[in-house]
Amino acid sequence: MSPHRTVIEAHQSGQRYWRDIWSYRGLFWFLAWRDILVRYKQTTIGVAWALVRPLLTLGAMALIGWLFGTTVPGNVPRLLLVGAATLPWMFFSSAFSEASGSLVANSNLLTKVYFPRLIVPVSAVIVCAIDLLISLAILAALMLAYRFNPGWRVVLLPLPMLLALITALGSGLYIAALNVRFRDFRYVIPFIVQFGLYISPVAFSSIDIYANPRVPEWAQWLYSLNPMVAVIDGFRWCLLGGGVVFNTGFYVSTAISVLMLLLGVRTFRRMERSFADVI
Numbered sequence: 001m002s003p004h005r006t007v008i009e010a011h012q013s014g015q016r017y018w019r020d021i022w023s024y025r026g027l028f029w030f031l032a033w034r035d036i037l038v039r040y041k042q043t044t045i046g047v048a049w050a051l052v053r054p055l056l057t058l059g060a061m062a063l064i065g066w067l068f069g070t071t072v073p074g075n076v077p078r079l080l081l082v083g084a085a086t087l088p089w090m091f092f093s094s095a096f097s098e099a100s101g102s103l104v105a106n107s108n109l110l111t112k113v114y115f116p117r118l119i120v121p122v123s124a125v126i127v128c129a130i131d132l133l134i135s136l137a138i139l140a141a142l143m144l145a146y147r148f149n150p151g152w153r154v155v156l157l158p159l160p161m162l163l164a165l166i167t168a169l170g171s172g173l174y175i176a177a178l179n180v181r182f183r184d185f186r187y188v189i190p191f192i193v194q195f196g197l198y199i200s201p202v203a204f205s206s207i208d209i210y211a212n213p214r215v216p217e218w219a220q221w222l223y224s225l226n227p228m229v230a231v232i233d234g235f236r237w238c239l240l241g242g243g244v245v246f247n248t249g250f251y252v253s254t255a256i257s258v259l260m261l262l263l264g265v266r267t268f269r270r271m272e273r274s275f276a277d278v279i
Helices: 014-023 025-039 046-068 078-105 119-146 152-156 158-181 185-199 217-224 227-239 248-278
Strands: none
Touching: 014 025, 025 119, 046 078, 046 119, 078 119, 078 158, 078 185, 078 227, 119 158, 152 158, 152 227, 158 185, 158 227, 158 248, 217 248, 227 248
């Protein structure tokens, strides 16, 4: 008699594939926990880096905004205006970078055993989301220091957080799939992050774009194509109630985030079958 063998096959059909992801949820949490441990392993201050990094970035962005005299609406302190944008931007940049390179970084795992590859970039994004939750303590402390009351809108904060997650995951999945086959993308990723910082309303407000008569209409529409515009404006509205223009551009930016997720998942699933062969 031939020995009993268990054959594990990839399920390409949509319904069975998503059931596979649920079946491998233990692997998902293992990868996420491993990434958390590795990120702060052998560092002197450990998890405190989740607070130090946004603090340094926040200070730099506030200084830039002050030097260039960007608009500060109402009675909102400049540090809070910048802080409400710095934290979601840092989440996006970290999550996008980690997700984009996650498949290549776990190539030894991908070539040895089958599991839904989608688990790898998603776990990387979730780890960055944990950092975002930790760093929100900085903004809460600043609000207490300034005696700033966010009002009832703060209960809607999970909505822009979800939009930030969708934006990071969609773009990360798309680049992660391409990065497996075209390793040139590892040089493109830092450029995308750096360029995105310049065109996103981190050190400035969307009012400086939409309410400025010197900015032509075509440039305003081009600005709206940046999905991080809706994310950052959403954070600012929920936390500060100012510095936001809810116009057509805001909804265009939101739609771009959703389209990026759909494109990212579609591209990832289409190329997933060949990952183990070309990685």
